[in-house]
Amino acid sequence: LHEASVDQPDLTVRDVGEFGLIARLQADLETRLGLASNGAVPGLVLGIGDDAAIWEPTPGAQQVVTTDALVEDVHFRLGTTSWSDLGWKALAVNVSDIAAMGARPRHALVTLGLTPQTRLADLRELYRGLAELAERFDLSVIGGDVVSAPVFVLSVTVIGESNGPLLRRDAGRPGDLVAVTGALGASMGGLRLLEQGSSSSPEADRLRQAHLRPLPRVAEGQALVRAGLRCAMDLSDGLLGDTTRLCERSGVGALLEAERVPVDPALLAAFGGEARSIAIAGGEDYELLCAGPPAALDQARSALAALDTPLTVVGRLIERPAGDPAVRLVDALGQPFALAAGSWDHFRG
Amino acid sequence: LHEASVDQPDLTVRDVGEFGLIARLQADLETRLGLASNGAVPGLVLGIGDDAAIWEPTPGAQQVVTTDALVEDVHFRLGTTSWSDLGWKALAVNVSDIAAMGARPRHALVTLGLTPQTRLADLRELYRGLAELAERFDLSVIGGDVVSAPVFVLSVTVIGESNGPLLRRDAGRPGDLVAVTGALGASMGGLRLLEQGSSSSPEADRLRQAHLRPLPRVAEGQALVRAGLRCAMDLSDGLLGDTTRLCERSGVGALLEAERVPVDPALLAAFGGEARSIAIAGGEDYELLCAGPPAALDQARSALAALDTPLTVVGRLIERPAGDPAVRLVDALGQPFALAAGSWDHFRG
Numbered sequence: 001l002h003e004a005s006v007d008q009p010d011l012t013v014r015d016v017g018e019f020g021l022i023a024r025l026q027a028d029l030e031t032r033l034g035l036a037s038n039g040a041v042p043g044l045v046l047g048i049g050d051d052a053a054i055w056e057p058t059p060g061a062q063q064v065v066t067t068d069a070l071v072e073d074v075h076f077r078l079g080t081t082s083w084s085d086l087g088w089k090a091l092a093v094n095v096s097d098i099a100a101m102g103a104r105p106r107h108a109l110v111t112l113g114l115t116p117q118t119r120l121a122d123l124r125e126l127y128r129g130l131a132e133l134a135e136r137f138d139l140s141v142i143g144g145d146v147v148s149a150p151v152f153v154l155s156v157t158v159i160g161e162s163n164g165p166l167l168r169r170d171a172g173r174p175g176d177l178v179a180v181t182g183a184l185g186a187s188m189g190g191l192r193l194l195e196q197g198s199s200s201s202p203e204a205d206r207l208r209q210a211h212l213r214p215l216p217r218v219a220e221g222q223a224l225v226r227a228g229l230r231c232a233m234d235l236s237d238g239l240l241g242d243t244t245r246l247c248e249r250s251g252v253g254a255l256l257e258a259e260r261v262p263v264d265p266a267l268l269a270a271f272g273g274e275a276r277s278i279a280i281a282g283g284e285d286y287e288l289l290c291a292g293p294p295a296a297l298d299q300a301r302s303a304l305a306a307l308d309t310p311l312t313v314v315g316r317l318i319e320r321p322a323g324d325p326a327v328r329l330v331d332a333l334g335q336p337f338a339l340a341a342g343s344w345d346h347f348r349g
Numbered sequence: 350l351h352e353a354s355v356d357q358p359d360l361t362v363r364d365v366g367e368f369g370l371i372a373r374l375q376a377d378l379e380t381r382l383g384l385a386s387n388g389a390v391p392g393l394v395l396g397i398g399d400d401a402a403i404w405e406p407t408p409g410a411q412q413v414v415t416t417d418a419l420v421e422d423v424h425f426r427l428g429t430t431s432w433s434d435l436g437w438k439a440l441a442v443n444v445s446d447i448a449a450m451g452a453r454p455r456h457a458l459v460t461l462g463l464t465p466q467t468r469l470a471d472l473r474e475l476y477r478g479l480a481e482l483a484e485r486f487d488l489s490v491i492g493g494d495v496v497s498a499p500v501f502v503l504s505v506t507v508i509g510e511s512n513g514p515l516l517r518r519d520a521g522r523p524g525d526l527v528a529v530t531g532a533l534g535a536s537m538g539g540l541r542l543l544e545q546g547s548s549s550s551p552e553a554d555r556l557r558q559a560h561l562r563p564l565p566r567v568a569e570g571q572a573l574v575r576a577g578l579r580c581a582m583d584l585s586d587g588l589l590g591d592t593t594r595l596c597e598r599s600g601v602g603a604l605l606e607a608e609r610v611p612v613d614p615a616l617l618a619a620f621g622g623e624a625r626s627i628a629i630a631g632g633e634d635y636e637l638l639c640a641g642p643p644a645a646l647d648q649a650r651s652a653l654a655a656l657d658t659p660l661t662v663v664g665r666l667i668e669r670p671a672g673d674p675a676v677r678l679v680d681a682l683g684q685p686f687a688l689a690a691g692s693w694d695h696f697r698g
Contacts, residue, residue: 045411049598050518051446051582052415052509057406062394066401067458067494067506074497097400109416111504145416145504148423155460155494155504157416160401169399233400249398 013123014116018146022048024120028127029141041140043106053142055107061161066097069155078152080194083122085212087129090154093236095137096216096286098160100234102167102225105139105218109157113149126154137218164225167290171231172250176291176317179300181220181309184239186210186264188282189271203266210264214286220309224290227300232290238283239314240327246289247317247326254327256280256315258337277340280329291317362472363465367495371397373469377476378490390489392455402491404456410510415446418504427501429543432471434561436478439503442585444486445565445635447509449583451516451574454488454567458506462498475503486567513574516639520580521599525640525666528649530569530658533588535559535613537631538620552615559613563635569658573639576649581639587632588663589676595638596666596675603676605629605664607686626689629678640666 013021026048041047045054057063070076070090081089091108098105110130112123134141139158190211193204217234224232231250235242239261247254263279271278290300290311301311320326331337362370375397390396394403406412419425419439430438440457447454459479461472483490488507539560542553566583573581580599584591588610596603612628620627639649639660650660669675680686 046515046517051449052413052452054411054413054450054515056411059408062403062405063412063508064401064403065456065458065492065506065508067460067492067504069460069462069494069496069502069504071462071496071498073499100400101403103401107414109414109506111416111418113418113420113502143414143416145418147418147420149420149502150422150500151498153418153462153498153502155416155418157414157458157506159414159508166395166403168395 009121011120012116013114013118013120016120022146025123025127028124029131044140044142047140047142053107055142058161058163061163062166064098064101064103064160064162064166065157066094067155067157068094068097069153072152081212083125084129086154087126088133088213090156091130091133091158092214092216093286094156094158095133095139095218096214096234096236098158099216099218099221100167100232100288101160101162102164102221102232103160103162104222105137105158105160107142107159108134108139110141110144111155112144112146113153114146115149115152118152137216165230167221167225167230167232169231169233169246169249172246172252172291172317174252174317174319175293176231177294177297177313178243178254178256178289178291178315178317179297179311179313180235180239180262180287180289181217181304181311182285182287183262183264183279183310184235184285184287185267185275185279185282187214187284188278189264189267193270203269206266207270211284214284216286217288217309219307220288220304223303223307224288224300227303228296229290229292229300231292232288235285235287235289236283238281239289240281240329241283242289243327246291250317251320252317253319253321253324254315254317256327256329257332258329259332260312260314262310262312274340281339358470360469361465362463362467362469365469370469370472371495374472374476377473378480393489393491396489396491402456404491407510407512410512411515413447413450413452413509413511413515414506415443416504416506417443417446418502421501430561432474433478435503436475437482437562439505440479440482440507441563441565442635443505443507444482444488444567445563445583445585447507448565448567448570449516449581449637450509450511451513451570451581452509452511453571454486454507454509456491456508457483457488459490459493460504461493461495462502463495464498464501467501486565514579516570516574516579516581518580518582518595518598521595521601521640521666523601523666523668524642525580526643526646526662527592527603527605527638527640527664527666528646528660528662529584529588529611529636529638530566530653530660531634531636532611532613532628532659533584533634533636534616534624534628534631536563536633537627538613538616542619552618555615556619560633563633565635566637566658568656569637569653572652572656573637573649576652577645578639578641578649580641581637584634584636584638585632587630588638589630589678590632591638592676595640599666600669601666602668602670602673603664603666605676605678606681607678608681609661609663611659611661623689630688
């Protein structure tokens with residue numbers, strides 16, 4: 001495939017057919033990652049090439065599975081996203097869901113919906129980004145499907161496992177503190193910069209990178225479990241929206257203090273006064289949102305410090321408010337905090 | 350949802366939004382199947398509604414996973430396929446892959462790519478067909494994703510397990526007999542009748558049903574394992590094409606005797622002299638193709654007789670032929686068997 005791509009940069013999916021394509025991409029993955037279809041991956045019994053893949057669960061481990069699809073011109077535009085970034089992100093958002101359970105990712109399935117005009121060279125780039133993420137988080141691609149489609153579609157399933165308790169959205173209790181890992185808003189800031197096509201600076205580069213290549217908090221999720229936490233989810237739709245969902249699943253309400261929300265420093269540098277609103281309302285940060293008793297959160301903060309990841313309390317869970325919205329955003333005096341206009345709807349279109 | 354559909358038959362995905370849709374479909378599935386999102390399904394720890402689903406593997410069981418996607422106007426047309434048949438088939442083709450491993454299906458993930466115009470009433474029908482298949486083969490829908498797409502896309506992942514050995518494509522050896530379950534060709538015959546829009550008869554109805562609602566051979570796959578077989582796959586692309594793939598994975602060749610291939614009686618009635626060629630070249634029968642020593646095949650035939658499923662020897666594996674095609678199709682005298690014109694290319698378009 002490498003030589004073909006170099007010699008025939010315009011070779012398309014139509015030229016090689018479904019089976020030719022699968023064989024080439026598989027060979028590519030194996031070369032890049034040392035992934036063999038049989039035996040080389042711990043626990044993997046049979047990979048790509050049969051009716052189904054087979055793995056041996058670690059004895060006593062619960063298995064965890066999640067799936068997320070990305071559609072061209074709905075979730076990404078090939079004008080602002082490179083193929084390799086797209087491969088990274090499609091896998092990263094699924095790995096983030098596994099991280100948010102406190103589990104370790106093991107295996108991935110990748111389904112591609114391709115137009116006949118899709119170039120092989122671009123798919124190689126896609127698999128390069130995908131393999132970089134897989135390598136970093138030690139997971140392997142064990143199966144998938146390739147179909148024709150009118151636009152590019154990427155549907156990824158990731159399977160993980162855990163021998164301990166897991167983090168759930170429905171385990172929040174009134175009195176729990178609410179905290180987030182890292183700092184928020186960089187991804188939405190990066191998306192705005194990408195859409196504006198604005199110039200280069202270290203801050204702008206960092207924000208764009210945060211949007212294009214999010215880093216799932218895999219070690220952090222497992223550390224939260226070990227610290228005694230039982231309630232978490234990942235931040236994909238923004239702090240306000242995701243806290244609302246956690247509250248709905250747990251049957252509680254929440255008070256979030258806007259001034260406590262950790263704002264990404266590059267976001268502050270690039271967006272100034274609007275940065276806090278972007279951090280609160282923006283999505284796709286793939287940080288972890290968690291809730292638990294103060295003592296467990298203290299333990300978790302120490303554990304995450306060892307990973308160089310801050311854990312910041314941003315509010316607390318309360319009894320479910322009758323009638324009122326589940327989540328209230330307040331300032332330091334307990335008064336409603338007003339978000340900057342436009343920050344809320346950007347992702348929702 | 351039921352009342353909404355009755356009162357507002359034209360309610361669309363756009364009207365209810367992603368979260369409204371997921372809640373409605375989930376409630377629908379739970380009502381229909383008694384599937385709860387927590388606890389009611391054996392082995393299921395946490396179903397739809399969190400970042401990921403959690404299950405407990407049966408101790409000592411290997412886990413098996415497969416995924417298959419269907420795209421509107423590529424794999425089906427809503428003109429000739431009803432929504433409920435589509436739901437059935439999307440799950441059935443994945444369950445068939447699990448059956449072909451000799452495993453039992455357990456859990457499914459369903460990803461929908463929907464246009465904003467998709468009607469809720471149609472999605473309810475889709476889920477009705479899906480739930481009928483799930484109920485029949487005792488598996489539960491534990492997760493998925495809903496995204497916007499320019500055409501309807503359905504991507505399904507099924508997870509199964511087995512405490513015994515599994516059936517693989519690469520386990521064929523020279524000297525093994527090759528056999529198929531059931532009778533072949535009904536699905537392709539049914540597709541032709543659907544495209545011709547031809548009139549009703551018991552045979553025509555049976556053929557159309559075979560195409561629209563294939564029955565995966567789940568009990569049969571497990572019986573093949575118990576009988577000592579180790580090599581099988583399901584027939585999705587037709588006997589010739591799939592035998593070629595089995596041979597490639599096993600590093601062998603095959604001789605298939607055309608006159609031994611079991612032809613579906615309804616296909617014979619409807620297509621006469623062309624029926625045998627359709628049975629040999631046609632796809633989507635979702636019968637099992639297996640290979641093994643004569644004694645194991647004898648055992649398997651007895652075991653499958655108890656399930657009322659015939660197992661018919663159609664050829665044998667040989668040393669890989671140098672240069673020649675992996676599979677040779679011959680008549681009773683060992684001479685090349687010529688397929689009726691057109692039977693081979695129908696599915697390949």
